[in-house]
Amino acid sequence: MPSPAPILRLRGGSWAMxxxxxxxxxxxPVLALAWQAVQGSEGLWSHLARHVLPHALGQTVILMAGVGFLTATIGTGVAWLVTAYDFPGRRSLEWALLLPLAVPTYIIAYVYLDMLHPLGPFQSAVRAVLGFESPREFRLPDIRSxxxxxxxxxxxxxxxxxxPVRAMFMTQAANLVEVAHTLGTTRRQILWRVALPLARPAIAVGTSLxxxxxxxxIGASEFLGVRSLTISVYTTWVTRSDLAGAxxxxxxxxxLVVALVSLERWARRKQRYSVTAQRARSMARxxxxxxxxxxxxCICLLPVVLGFILPAVHLATEAWERFQFAxxxxxxxxxxxxxxxxxxLATAAVLACGLVVAYAARLFPQRGMQVVxxxxxxxxxxxGTILALGVLIAAGGLDRWIGHVARDMLGVDPGLLLIGSGLALGYAYLARFLAISIGSVEAGLTRIPRSYDHSARTLGHGIGSTLRHIHxxxxxxxxxxxxxxVFVDCMKELSATLLLRPLNFETLATHLYGEAARGTYEEAAVAALAIVVVGILPVILLARVGRSNG
Structure with a gap:
């Protein structure tokens, strides 16, 4: 009689495959992208390298450097304040500081362009206070910069x-802070000498994200006049119809992404952190x-007001006026x-595939499956732009092959089955957000002891039955x-949707992009508000998890 281990490997082989x-x-998509890039002519690449890439790369590096510094400064600063100090409103601000996550980048640009327009409410109010009558007499610097x-x-x-930085501050051992106090170190010095060095991994990971x-x-950069690499990809393909150049x-x-991830890991290559779990407790505020x-x-409230409250109030007001009018x-x-x-539909596919990958990794913890x-x-x-372009190349090639086969064998032209039906867009969502599903499902599975699997096996349950009834x-x-x-990320996704959506097919995100590109901001307020309202749901989930962990 064969032993249980070979039977398990045999039955789990389908999961591995x-x-x-x-x-x-x-x-x-990555392989298709590389293949298409190689097809480009040498002269075309030299033109891109001389006239397009230097400016776009410079703009992208400046943008990323500025955003990286600002996010690291704001995120670390407010995390330290709500963790190390006690002040009025602290408990509410702990979760309120997460609210800007509900606002996609292209919506924040859309809102502030509308509010700070020379004829918008903010500049109009400033001119009224200062006694000016028209934008020709006084106007603020253009936010498009x-x-x-x-x-x-x-x-x-x-x-x-x-x-992540707040979570790191909360789990740092209080005895480290107490020892620093006994050595005469102030709370401000503790931040620079103890807390920040220990929180460097969390700062690096958060800044990288x-x-x-x-x-x-793609939306915010284009609205604000920044010619980034992402914008160059989109315009090279859509405006110039140059797929190889894109x-x-x-x-x-x-x-650049690979270099960014490698730099983050290199910066932490020699750092080791060891805190005794039995003695770890949060520092006293x-x-x-x-x-x-x-x-x-006020310091903690300011990013919440500017990053969420003002945009949400403006969108709600504009949406209500638009609803009353039309x-x-x-x-x-x-x-x-x-x-x-x-x-x-994309969420269902992503969850199913994420479950397969995470469960296969549980069944086969060997190194090969970890690579998969x-x-x-x-x-x-x-x-999303890179991935969408790779999907476009792969799906377009498969559509052409299907068309040739159908014409040769059946005498009919099926058209663009994958791109025209939206399957290519769903494929892009699957590849883009699969990591979220894998990570969450894997986190849930790791909490289940493997002894449960062994017990189920002794009771005659196979792999599928154990998954259905236990895992x-x-x-x-x-x-x-x-x-x-995944659902909220699919709703907010703009770059992949712009490139891969079928003809005459619009989502709330692409509707907003189109209206803002035409300058008709009031038309998109309802769509933007709907995206923000749905985007609040995962923020509430994160806030509940943070409170339970705190």
Whole structure:
């Protein structure tokens, strides 16, 4: 009679093969992108390298450097204030500081362009106070600039740093702070000499995520006049119809992403952190008195006001005025339905594939399966424009092959089946957000002891039965959280949707982009408000998790 281990390997082989297939699907766009880039002529590449890449790369580096500094400063600063000190409103600000995550970068740019327009409410109020009658007499500097882009992106991306750094501050051993106090170190010196060195990994990881989002941004950069690499990819393909050139620029972006991740890991290569878990406890918060407590309150409140409250209030006001004037148009309702259906179908596919990869990694913890796991998670590290362009190349090639076969064998032309039906867009969502599903499902599965698997096996349950009756019920919360995060990210995704959506197919995000590009900001307020309202859901989830951990 064969032993249980070979039987398990035999039955789990289908899971391993399915996981390998999913990883291959994620890798296909990258290979297609590299293949298309190689097809470009030498003269074309020399033109891009001489006239397009230097300016776009310079703009991208300046933007990322500014956003990285701003997000690290704001995120680390407010995380230290709410963790180390006690002041009025601290408990509310702990979760309120996460709210800017609900506002996509292209919406923050859209809102502030509308509010700070020379004829907008803010400048009109300033001129009224100062006694000027028209923008010709007085106007503020145009927010369409590199400085404006850095400030606005920093206001909505700092929570990527705030969240891990606050968690690091909360889990640092209090005895380290107490020892520093006995040596005569002030609370401010503790921040620089103890807390920040220990929090460097969290700062590096959070800043890297913020920089990835900056590199992925397409709407805010274009609205604010920053000619980044992402904008160059989009205009090279859409405006100039130069697919090879767009692939070459996208490949340069991919190398920049690899360099960014490698630099972050290199900076932490010699650092080791060891804290005894049994003795780890949060530091005691120091009560602030007098003006200091209100200053701390205002410092923490300012990014919430600028990054969420002002944009949300402005969108709500504009949306209400638009609703009173024209109601909800049939076009907007159709776009909302498109967004919901597309996001729901993509979420179901992402969850199913994430479950396969995470469960295969549990069944086969060997090194080979870990490599498959990492390849399947590769898409989240790539900007949406790069991934979408790779999917466009691969799906377009497959569509052409299907068309040739159909014409030769059946005498019919099926058209663009993948791109025209939206399957290519769903494929891009799958490759882009699969890492979220894998990570969340894997986190839920790791909490289930392996002894449960052994017990189920002795009772005659196979791999699929164990998954249905034990693993899925026990990891239901993790799967639900993954579904929520993926659904919201699909709703907000702009760059991939712009490149891959079928003709005459619009989502709320592309509707907003089109209206803002035409300068008709009032038309997009309802769509922007809907995206922000849905975006609050994962923020509430993160806030609840943070409170339970705190």
């Amino acid at each position: 399915a996981s390998l297939l999913i990883a291959a699907l994620v890798l296909v 590199m400085t404006g882009a850095i400030l606005l992106l920093g206001l909505v991306l700092y929570p990527y740093v705030y969240l 913020a920089l990835m989002e900056t590199l992925n941004d 692939a070459q620029i996208a490949l340069a972006m991919l190398l 120091q009560p602030l008195k007098g003006a200091a407590r209100w200053m701390a309150f 109601g909800l148009s049939a076009r907007l309702l159709a776009e909302a339905r498109n967004t919901f259906v597309l996001s729901a 796991h990492r390849v399947a998670s590769l898409g989240y590290a790539m900007p 899925l019920p026990l990891s239901r919360a993790a799967v639900a959280a993954a579904g929520l995060l």
